[in-house]
Amino acid sequence: MTDAHRKILVLFAHPALQKSRVNRALIRGLDVMDGVTFHDLYERYPRLEIDVRHEQELLLQHDIVVLQHPFYWYSTPAILKEYQDLVLEHGWAYGREGRALRGKILLNALTAGGSEEVYCAQGRNRYTVRRLLAPIEQTASLCGMRYLAPFVVHGTHALDAAEIELHRRDYHRLLEALRDDRVDLDAAARATHVNADIDAIVRTHTH
Amino acid sequence: MAAGGFFTQALVYLTAAILGVLVAKRIGLGSVLGYLLAGVAIGPAVLGFVGAEGSDVMHFAEFGVVLMLFLIGLELQPSLLWRMRSAILGLGGLQVVVSTVAIAAIGMAWGLAWQVALAVGLSLSLSSTAIVLQTLQEKKLMRTDAGQSAFAVLLFQDVAVIPMLALFPLLATLPRHVEEGHAPGDAGWVSTLPPWGETLVVLGAVSAIVLVGRFLVRPFLRAIARTRVRELFIAAALLLVVGIALLMDSVGLSPALGTFLAGVVLANSEYRHALESDIEPFKGLLLGLFFISVGASIDFRMIAQQPGTVAGLVALLIAVKWLVLLLLGRLFRMGLDQNLLFAFALAQAGEFAFVLFAFAIQDGVVPVDVASLSIAVVAISMATTPLLLLFYERIVRPRVGTRESAPRRADEVVEVNPVIIAGFGDFGNIVGRLLRANGIGTTVLEDDSDRVELLRRLGFKVFYGDASRLELLQAAGAAEAKLLVIALDDLQRTHQMVKSVKQEFPHLRILVRAQGRVDAYELLESGVERVYRQTLDSSLTLGVDALRMLGFRAVQAHRAAATFRQHDENDLRELASMRHDRPAYLSRARQLIAQLEELLQSEVRDSGPVDDSAWDAESLRREFSEKSA
Known part of the structure; x- marks a missing residue:
């Protein structure tokens, strides 16, 4: 592994991980993946008392930030909102002098109970996941970060173990490709979700 | 016994025990073997420090077995005992019956009368509770499948001794051999009762133990514990065991069985661990003494006279019992490695055989020469057990491999x-x-x-x-x-x-x-x-409530407390190292307190561990007003 690799910070938020099937599978092995820092926010801050300086330090040390979480009310669990409110300070993340996050990459990796069909203009949820994530995409934009389409696992309640394993492989493949700079970032930014056609986005070899 | 004699004997036994176990452990053998070898060393055959009184010592030391059964009972709750019933009755019962038949058949082939052969078979079918349990515990094998099964079999054997003793007079073919009837189980007055009376007395004694254990022992121990005199509690614990042992002895039941029962009754009580820890050292020492006396009692003169016969009989005995155990283990679906361990562990004859042969001679069942030859075989077979287990551990198991199918019964005993x-x-x-x-x-x-x-x-x-x-x-x-x-x-x-x-x-x-x-x-x-x-958490909670009563917003008070808490914890660790230097400690403490107060009062809390300045950033307001200006 060379230094040229990009460093990934996975900000993981699940307040009831003990009950989660899919997220538990997705994070398995992340803590030992090369170039990845796995950061379990609810484990570190059970009372939501976020150590802002520490979090800013971590953000500075990484090139890619992944917000991994279940999709709660078309958004993130509460701690990620608290995190944005407190860590992305004016004068640091945004504002005239706020440049700390410029050029970094941001994406969501989320699990949703609803199927892909209900997340569309004709569906029950009326919007795609990507559109519902607009506040985060805009946050990235204000901070000068590059926002990629989310990695979405749809229909989690109906997945069996084999299907979950396939999603885990896709997710880890994506993270490794991001780390090794093997992702077509333009294609990834355009997609509705990054794992819709992962083969089109991830290159097998560095060019 | 004169005081000088007592001290000399104590010196011999203790020195032998310490040296024997020290050496045995150093070369990787278990403590049981160490004790046995120490016994051989001080016995008449080698150094001759102890002689005729060896068997007295053995009787005294049998109390160690009684204590051991009490401790085992303490770890075994009644419900667990109940769950083991099929192993105890099925496996244990079959082991005793099949081994007895096999050994008796060999005896008859040898030319013994069937009555004599049956008595020998019964006596030799039993294994050594003391050696097996002590060795398995030391090797931490009690929780395995084999350990559990061995325990069940031993438990059944302990009970089986009683009907065996009752059976012996019926097998008598020789004139009664009257000697000092000092052996345990000599229930003089009970045996004069009619059979129904005997049964009644036995039942009465057992229920007395259960009732006393259930209702009287706990208040008694509580009263003792309240005095907070530790040795009084130890004395009470020993008194309890001695009392039960005597009661059982007087009605002709095995004292070990009685104390085992008392242990089971007390297994749920609050004094379980205290009793265990107080009795443990006594048990250990007495059991050691018991093993030494077994070693010392091996009659090397007889062995020297017919070494081939003795060695052959020991080998035959172990082979027959081993085979029976292996087959039964098979029948009860034990894994191969566990089955082998089970068979090697129980293949010897046990200390009960000494008692049974003493009675057999006394009742005129077995001729003296057959009995003393058997006793020598028993003692040697006991001494071989640690060696057999060592053989299993070093040579057999590595070839068979450990196939313990998950410790599924692990929780049964403890x-x-x-x-x-x-x-x-x-x-x-x-x-x-x-x-x-x-x-x-x-x-x-x-x-x-x-x-x-x-x-x-x-x-x-x-x-x-x-x-x-x-x-x-x-x-x-x-x-x-x-x-x-x-x-x-x-x-x-x-x-x-x-x-x-x-x-x-x-x-x-x-x-x-x-x-x-x-x-x-x-x-x-x-x-x-x-x-x-x-007091930290509750005083902070009170402080938060006080702040709220004075008009602070709940979140603000709460987060202030969180900041306070973190700082104080950090300061505690820093100050702990310097508290011996009083002036430095005080000045640093003052400094830290001032820092914390300053932090909590400042508008922009950007250095605290619980920083929420971004919720309402002053800088944002400034930048905005500059832009619009």
């Missing part, structure tokens, strides 16, 4: 809790309840017997005893636990406990309650990582 709580006052109580409510088992130790009584009535499973004693912790399962919560009121004892636990159970993670700041300093200094000041 309940293992991951957490031990020492001290169950208000503090320990809350910790214990929180854990229990989340399905975590805790073993609670408390040395205030009145409190134990109260908590038991409230439904808590609390054990009496001084948790700072290592033996008690051992008995409470410290070797298997993961966490130790210390919430003792006495700082001195807490320190002592931390120190010894770190040494003896380094795997245990220790969480300590500290009464206040000064205690916390001392504990931190002694290397405890997790120190919890008992």
